[in-house]
Amino acid sequence: MPTVKTFKPPKSLSGKEFTYCPGCQHGIVHRLIAEIIDELGIQERTIMVAPVGCSVFAYEFFDVDGTVAAHGRAPAVATGMKRSLKDSVVFTYQGDGDLAAIGTAEIVHAANRGEKITAIFINNAIYGMTGGQMAPTTLLGMKTSTSPYGRAAENDGYPIHVCELLKETGGVAYLERTTVNTPQEIRKTKKALKKAFTAQLEGLGFSLVEVLSTCPTNWGMSPVEATEWLEENMKKEYKVGLFVDKVGDEK
Amino acid sequence: MADKTMVKGNEAMAEAAIRAGCRLYFGYPITPQSEFTEYMAKRLPEVGGSFLQSESEVSAVNMVYGAACTGRRVLTSTSGPGFSLMQEGMSYIAGAELPSVFVNVVRGGPGLGDIQPAQSDYFQATKGGGHGDYHAVVLAPGTIQEAVELVHDAFDIADKYRTPVIILADGMLGQMMEPVVFGEFRNLESLSDHLSWSLTGAKNREPHKVTSFNIDPYELEKMNMRYQEKYKKIIANEILYETSNMEDADFALVGFGTMGRILGSVIRRAREEGIKVGLFRPVTLWPFPYDALREAVADKKFVLDVEMSTGQMIEDVRLAVGDSLPVHFYGRTGGVVPNPDEVLRVLKERIEEVK
């Protein structure tokens, strides 16, 4: 018997059209998160906290309860929710400006407290929504509208390594850096996301998945060139891999 | 009559919050309100609540935002510098229409200032310290007993209108002790559940979205007009003030909070000397009792507004009174509290001018 498989969107996506640019990888990560929510059967108790940045509308794209936090404050908002509703599943979705610049204190302390929330961190080395300014994760030498001569360490400091920083905090239960450039990497990211949510469901502590992502628009490249640039440059600065795993292997 | 307890203002307000059904507290230590935070740290676990010392007031206010999203009673307390840090979150909370209660135990400013009592955060509280067209309800207790009662009111108003409410206290009220009768413990089941909008997980219903955000100016304008409708209702229903000795008075003193109670001593001494003076004490600073003040002082020779600042509420007093009679001001600032003798002296000087 021939079987027909229909490609269906995950239940936990609202069906609202994404507002992202062509070649942007936010959409891939959104879909993966929604698939995990479906697979874990947690849609009815999930609350998402969207950031300020390109994904400011993310709360509209997921078919779960949601809000938008002030810039950088999503981990604090999520903390308030989780402390109020201990049975809820709370996740933040944050870009590099939101999480690693203005919201550094909030993410470090949420991680250190072992707050039972999950943060999805999209690192594309640039500010997207405001139009291509320098991010804390912008690579040295990389030109942006606020580093027009290229990021210089003596003026702008160095690209910040969030996973390396957070792995030293006691409250982290799961921490991994991935990419979504290839089908294999997408599958790997999905596994990481599942473990991150599982860490929360099992009450093990704070979890974060950093996804290295492209921003063709603000990098000034085609989507394909952007994936190549990510492979050649971002992966050198930001080593993909597992930093903390207190979840263990799937039973 | 229920038992009286001798208790510090900060601790009294904290206990009142618990009795009002608050089981969630997020805050950061700052003098002169730290006893509030300490009391909550000890007491909330006893009643099955959740206490968290945040990494900053910036985080505290956003934790309040998150907790308020779930529809449960939540409170934070702080003092001037910390309240400044909370203004961003306050604006988001007003925009997202989240019920929440803030206690500002005001100290001398600006900047680091000092830790003594002051009323110089009046503008910040009543005119909106954050960005955008919003108001928070502002309640100013004059005694610890009144503070306890206003904490209960604050939660009810916050729930009724889905709005932030500020208790504007000061270092004196926070640090002093006086006898208090506490209210009953609210039955948690009786509190508003906010299930029609709160974020609790979309079980058997469409997902709820709670934000202060709309990218379409016409839609955002509509949201703003909805807030304004709410503010009109608050103005119509929630104004509180107190008058004393006004009926036969030739002169009117105006003051709020701690200053208001100190003016009570001024009036007693003045009347002992045959000076007919009365007191108008606004209890809600926003909404301000413009009409009530105008009517109360209409037949007086002048108004003397006294504040622990260089003159902030005076602007609202002048708006209320207009040009119909002179409005004088006396204030001390930087944490200096005017004592009854000096206010009485100023009052007599103003009376001399009229003669």
Add this chain to the structure above:
Amino acid sequence: MREHVLVASGFGGQGIMLLGQILATAAMVDNKFSTWLPSYGPEMRGGTANCTVVISDEHIGSPVTDSPREAIVMNIPSLLKFEERIQPGGLLVINSSVVDREPERKDIEIVKVDANKIAERLGNIRAANMVILGAYLAKTGAVSEQSVEKALKMKFGGKKDSIVDLNMKALRAGAEAIKN
């Protein structure tokens, strides 16, 4: 209307704040209005601390004063600070164990109590604050002895009765000391 406005002042650790709280609480037990207002901040940490207690038959307006009717001073800095502020005809109670200096005012009543020595004789120098409170109460009658005992029980509720007993002994010894 009867009103007591007292400033009590001394080194941190002399039990000044407690003295004021016990007095204000005793007034509450007597069904009077009372307020207790501490000086707070860095001066609490080891320097000179003071508190203001107001006791009244009526609602209390100001819990703060620049010119108290009564003052208790437990050290020299407190004498220097508050002697000149006492209202004419007022009362100054001095812990003469610590303050070896004569006050200058002639228009106020002055009472000296060797509070530390009396407290030591009772077995605990820390009760000097209650000795001096006893002397103050013998002069002013601001609150009743029974109410002080109740206030102490509220404060030390659950702890050993011996603490209350010692403090009450100290209170009575203070009152006795100024009769002679």
